[in-house]
Amino acid sequence: MTQFDNSHGATAAGADPSPREPLAPGDVRPAEPLEGSHQTYEKGELSAVGALLGDIANDMTTLLRQEAALAKLEVQQSAKSAGKGVGLLGGAGVAGHFVLLFLSIALWWGLGTAMDNHVLSALIVAAIWAVIAAVLASMGRKDLKNVNGAPRTIETAKQVPDALKGNENRA
Numbered sequence: 001m002t003q004f005d006n007s008h009g010a011t012a013a014g015a016d017p018s019p020r021e022p023l024a025p026g027d028v029r030p031a032e033p034l035e036g037s038h039q040t041y042e043k044g045e046l047s048a049v050g051a052l053l054g055d056i057a058n059d060m061t062t063l064l065r066q067e068a069a070l071a072k073l074e075v076q077q078s079a080k081s082a083g084k085g086v087g088l089l090g091g092a093g094v095a096g097h098f099v100l101l102f103l104s105i106a107l108w109w110g111l112g113t114a115m116d117n118h119v120l121s122a123l124i125v126a127a128i129w130a131v132i133a134a135v136l137a138s139m140g141r142k143d144l145k146n147v148n149g150a151p152r153t154i155e156t157a158k159q160v161p162d163a164l165k166g167n168e169n170r171a
Helices: 047-115 118-145 151-164
Strands: none
Touching: 047 118
């Protein structure tokens, strides 16, 4: 039986492979070759069947671990990017709030000067904002009533246990 070559690209003279370059942020290193007792088996060799099945099981375990590690890394990177985006949007919201505040003050002051009554102009600006708030609240409430959750996902998730048992057609 021959042993699987796990030299990672070493030359025939046995020289060590070049050192790995450090990863840049966001890069994912390719998976290492699977480790274990990978062998070629003689055709018809009965004792090799168990060893072959063991190698397959070990390879599947390693593959699943590598996929889970890759998924974890991708989720972490996505979450970091999403967090930064949310922070920037929050800052934009605060800046937008100040814009509206100072525009409202300018409108109040301008109306007060034109009408020569700052109290009445303040009430007019407040009434404008009350109408805007009522319209936005009404629209938001209407949209929230239309939220259904994830009905198809819930339905398919209920079918998973039967599918694993081979009874996927039963509902």
